[in-house]
Amino acid sequence: MMPLAALHGLRVLDLSRVLAGPMAAQILADLGADVIKIERPGRGDDSREWAPPMMVPEPRSPLDESVYFWTCNRGKRSATVDIASAEGQALVVRLARDADVVIENYKAGTLARYGLDYESLQAVNPRLVYCSITGFGQTGPYSDRAGYDTIIQALGGLMSITGNPDGAPGGGPRKSGLAVVDQMTALYSAVAILAALQERQVSGRGQQIDMSLLDVQVAALTNIGMNYLASGMVPRRMGNRLGTVYPSDNFRCSDGDLMLIVGNDMQFRRFCEVMGLPELAADPRFARNADRLAHVAELEPLLREAFAHRKVAECETLLSAAGVPAAPINDIGQVFEDPQVLARGVLREVARPDGTVSRMLGSPIRMSRSPLRDGRPPPRLGEHTAEVQGGWPSAS
Numbered sequence: 001m002m003p004l005a006a007l008h009g010l011r012v013l014d015l016s017r018v019l020a021g022p023m024a025a026q027i028l029a030d031l032g033a034d035v036i037k038i039e040r041p042g043r044g045d046d047s048r049e050w051a052p053p054m055m056v057p058e059p060r061s062p063l064d065e066s067v068y069f070w071t072c073n074r075g076k077r078s079a080t081v082d083i084a085s086a087e088g089q090a091l092v093v094r095l096a097r098d099a100d101v102v103i104e105n106y107k108a109g110t111l112a113r114y115g116l117d118y119e120s121l122q123a124v125n126p127r128l129v130y131c132s133i134t135g136f137g138q139t140g141p142y143s144d145r146a147g148y149d150t151i152i153q154a155l156g157g158l159m160s161i162t163g164n165p166d167g168a169p170g171g172g173p174r175k176s177g178l179a180v181v182d183q184m185t186a187l188y189s190a191v192a193i194l195a196a197l198q199e200r201q202v203s204g205r206g207q208q209i210d211m212s213l214l215d216v217q218v219a220a221l222t223n224i225g226m227n228y229l230a231s232g233m234v235p236r237r238m239g240n241r242l243g244t245v246y247p248s249d250n251f252r253c254s255d256g257d258l259m260l261i262v263g264n265d266m267q268f269r270r271f272c273e274v275m276g277l278p279e280l281a282a283d284p285r286f287a288r289n290a291d292r293l294a295h296v297a298e299l300e301p302l303l304r305e306a307f308a309h310r311k312v313a314e315c316e317t318l319l320s321a322a323g324v325p326a327a328p329i330n331d332i333g334q335v336f337e338d339p340q341v342l343a344r345g346v347l348r349e350v351a352r353p354d355g356t357v358s359r360m361l362g363s364p365i366r367m368s369r370s371p372l373r374d375g376r377p378p379p380r381l382g383e384h385t386a387e388v389q390g391g392w393p394s395a396s
Contacts, residue, residue: 002371012028015106018182019068023183024187024193030373034077047068054067074374074377077383077388089114091389092116102130105133105134122206126204127204131208135147135214136214137210157225158175160237161235161236168239181213247271247299258316260324260326275315280302286299
């Protein structure tokens with residue numbers, strides 16, 4: 001008998017759109033939950049229209065081929081429902097009555113107009129775990145605002161500490177290259193949902209989870225935020241350099257860039273040995289990490305000169321053999337050719353309805369007994385509408 005997925009039998013009703021909510025639901029789907037995604041008739045999730053690029057050239061059904069949509073909707077069913085209609089509201093209530101989890105990311109108060117808010121649905125299903133994801137939360141002076149990831153990066157301080165220092169080439173605040181706040185919120189939401197389900201085992205009751213992108217971003221300031229709270233000193237942008245250890249930066253080699261982090265004094269001595277810089281290890285200005293941080297201006301040009309005439313692969317080989325963390329700064333094409341990435345199976349091939357095969361990202365979770373279900377493509381718009389009209393179908 002094949003082992004069951006960890007969340008086999010869990011029913012999740014996904015009323016969310018774009019990234020944070022859909023990704024939280026996708027994490028649960030990967031782990032075996034049966035996820036029904038409710039979408040607008042004719043258009044679906046906003047991200048279905050975020051194109052190009054598309055999964056295939058000249059798609060017959062563009063709404064089914066958005067790369068963005070494929071990012072966070074694998075393994076779900078799709079049902080098109082007009083929640084503004086009495087019939088659509090009745091169907092959602094019927095599904096919620098037998099669901100374990102609802103995930104939604106409408107502006108605070110929106111779903112109450114349709115009788116689909118937490119208070120309404122928990123009245124028909126007291127065991128329901130209802131996760132609301134918004135930019136600013138259900139309370140507070142900004143609760144009625146819409147919030148996208150980059151707006152939260154700006155307001156929550158991330159952009160102020162990302163980028164090169166003012167006055168340096170390319171200086172100024174920068175957003176992250178990924179929607180990191182959305183993705184962190186998805187992860188926190190999945191954790192909170194699983195915790196609420198565990199608590200339900202004891203109490204027999206569900207509860208509402210109030211997730212805010214801004215809350216997540218502020219919490220994610222971690223040591224940077226704590227340093228400010230302890231010292232009152234506002235952090236400054238440092239590019240790729242860490243403020244806690246040195247050497248830590250990207251260094252230009254003759255054929256590309258290498259990222260280096262020397263985490264302790266022993267690593268620094270080994271670094272100096274393999275890079276042909278024994279005199280630096282013996283220099284009292286650089287003997288300890290605190291000394292190196294205090295003398296970055298003197299040390300940095302010496303290191304940059306040592307890297308400038310070597311190739312990236314040579315440096316990576318030398319440093320890895322010495323136990324010093326270093327890696328080439330890969331472009332995305334190089335990432336998907338990396339032997340470690342390929343060996344770990346993060347890149348998946350999935351069969352499409354027309355019999356062709358597409359490559360897509362898979363879940364990074366690895367469990368020793370419980371299989372994942374991340375090899376199923378995202379649903380076509382409304383693909384499962386007919387089969388959910390009468391309620392939850394048998395789990396697939």
